[in-house]
Amino acid sequence: MSKVAVVTGASKGIGRAVSERLLSPELKVTTLVVIARQSAEFSQTIVDLREAAGDRVAVIDYALDVGDREETIAVIHDMYARVKRVDILVNNAGYTNPVAIQQVDFADFERTIAVNVYAPFTFVQELLHLGNRFKVIVNIASTAGINGRAGWLTYSASKAALINMSEVMRDELKVDGTRVICLSPGRTATDLRRILAPDEDPTTIMQPEHVAEVIGTMIGPVGRFIDQQNVVVRQ
Amino acid sequence: MISLLLLNGGVGSRFEAGGPKQFVTINGVPILVYALKAADAVASITQIVLNFPNGHEETVRNVVRDYAISTPITYVPAGATRQESGAALLAAATNDLVVIHESARPLVQSRDFETLIASEHANVGFMHEIPFTVAPVDPATHRVTGSLERSRLRNVQLPQKFAAADLRRGYEYAQGADLVYTEDATMCADAGAEVFFIEGSEYNIKVTTPGDMNIASLIVSGRAGGNE
Numbered sequence: 001m002s003k004v005a006v007v008t009g010a011s012k013g014i015g016r017a018v019s020e021r022l023l024s025p026e027l028k029v030t031t032l033v034v035i036a037r038q039s040a041e042f043s044q045t046i047v048d049l050r051e052a053a054g055d056r057v058a059v060i061d062y063a064l065d066v067g068d069r070e071e072t073i074a075v076i077h078d079m080y081a082r083v084k085r086v087d088i089l090v091n092n093a094g095y096t097n098p099v100a101i102q103q104v105d106f107a108d109f110e111r112t113i114a115v116n117v118y119a120p121f122t123f124v125q126e127l128l129h130l131g132n133r134f135k136v137i138v139n140i141a142s143t144a145g146i147n148g149r150a151g152w153l154t155y156s157a158s159k160a161a162l163i164n165m166s167e168v169m170r171d172e173l174k175v176d177g178t179r180v181i182c183l184s185p186g187r188t189a190t191d192l193r194r195i196l197a198p199d200e201d202p203t204t205i206m207q208p209e210h211v212a213e214v215i216g217t218m219i220g221p222v223g224r225f226i227d228q229q230n231v232v233v234r235q
Numbered sequence: 236m237i238s239l240l241l242l243n244g245g246v247g248s249r250f251e252a253g254g255p256k257q258f259v260t261i262n263g264v265p266i267l268v269y270a271l272k273a274a275d276a277v278a279s280i281t282q283i284v285l286n287f288p289n290g291h292e293e294t295v296r297n298v299v300r301d302y303a304i305s306t307p308i309t310y311v312p313a314g315a316t317r318q319e320s321g322a323a324l325l326a327a328a329t330n331d332l333v334v335i336h337e338s339a340r341p342l343v344q345s346r347d348f349e350t351l352i353a354s355e356h357a358n359v360g361f362m363h364e365i366p367f368t369v370a371p372v373d374p375a376t377h378r379v380t381g382s383l384e385r386s387r388l389r390n391v392q393l394p395q396k397f398a399a400a401d402l403r404r405g406y407e408y409a410q411g412a413d414l415v416y417t418e419d420a421t422m423c424a425d426a427g428a429e430v431f432f433i434e435g436s437e438y439n440i441k442v443t444t445p446g447d448m449n450i451a452s453l454i455v456s457g458r459a460g461g462n463e
Contacts, residue, residue, distance in 0.1 A: 128302075128303060129301070129303055130303065131303035131305055132303075168263065171262045171263055171456070172262060172263040172264050174262055174455055174456065175262070175264050175268060175269055175272055175455070176272065
């Protein structure tokens with residue numbers, strides 16, 4: 001039986017760690033689709049994932065900026081024609097440019113919402129329109145979406161939207177038997193965190209692998225016994 | 236191969252929220268979608284004949300498109316009565332066996348359709364025990380006219396399966412005798428067909444009031460991850 005998992009923002013950080021975790025045999029994934037913007041890191045991630053996957057899991061990659069809605073829709077259609085189904089979707093791609101209210105450039109706010117809110121929505125809606133029935137959708141939010149943080153207006157607002165959107169998805173997609181998991185990691189040693197907190201020593205905080213481990217558990221058979229109402233992962 | 240006749244033409248006069256009841260939502264999803272999805276997952280259902288209330292064809296078509304229902308659908312206008320609607324749906328069916336259901340029963344599961352289809356009987360429907368006592372009365376005089384044995388009575392539920400020919404004879408019989416039935420199992424039995432029942436479920440409720448909607452919503456929520 002084939003099982004297809006899709007991860008956005010897969011080149012590094014939590015996205016890369018989740019992709020690695022999805023290769024573990026107990027999750028029974030047969031095809032892993034990794035999506036990220038073109039970069040040397042992404043190329044390396046693809047090489048590493050293919051090596052770890054061997055013949056067991058097919059790894060398909062797409063270079064895509066999920067902030068570009070038209071491109072995103074085109075990739076979703078191309079991908080669905082190839083893989084025929086998406087069982088697990090991990091909406092992980094995130095963007096931030098933390099500045100004070102007075103310094104927010106509106107185009108940048110729009111990009112934040114495009115990547116953090118519209119992209120997860122578009123992946124879900126387009127795939128539903130194509131007839132896909134998800135088994136699990138994982139939306140990666142943030143503890144910054146639970147409480148607004150000074151200086152992080154655009155990011156906090158976008159993640160709050162994602163948390164609430166996940167609740168709606170959870171209710172509406174019960175008709176398909178889909179589990180919708182919203183995961184809000186606290187401080188995690190990623191590039192995005194470095195933008196939010198440039199002076200922090202990344203070795204002192206949670207690592208992407210820790211978050212990926214929780215996501216792996218939530219996706220796996222034990223996950224259905226865990227309350228899925230915005231799961232907070234923090235050190 | 237089976238045609239599903241999906242009754243979807245009621246106007247829901249008992250709903251306080253205006254508009255046809257099949258566009259009422261359960262957990263944000265139009266009530267009609269639940270039966271469509273359950274049928275869509277059954278391989279032997281190769282046609283869905285779906286009716287729509289007067290003036291609402293486009294809304295129904297949009298729901299089918301938005302929720303990516305893949306089974307071919309034949310659209311039929313609703314009749315003036317339940318019986319007329321049933322006959323019109325049947326006339327558009329292309330298979331010799333039909334399953335009849337109504338969108339106001341959103342808690343139907345794919346396995347319910349499969350159970351009927353797998354039954355050895357051509358004419359068979361779900362019926363459920365009655366947990367209360369009913370009495371025959373004369374409503375005009377308020378006189379109780381006798382008694383009924385509860386164990387020999389059943390609450391008639393949907394879905395039901397029929398040989399298309401038997402169901403057609405049932406409608407002809409009702410029309411000829413000038414009788415109006417509110418469902419087809421007893422009609423076909425009166426018309427002389429052999430009709431059987433399978434034990435139904437208390438969860439397969441018909442949503443006719445806002446209160447029913449709340450109950451249906453709770454049942455659907457309790458089924459997270461368990462709906463096939």
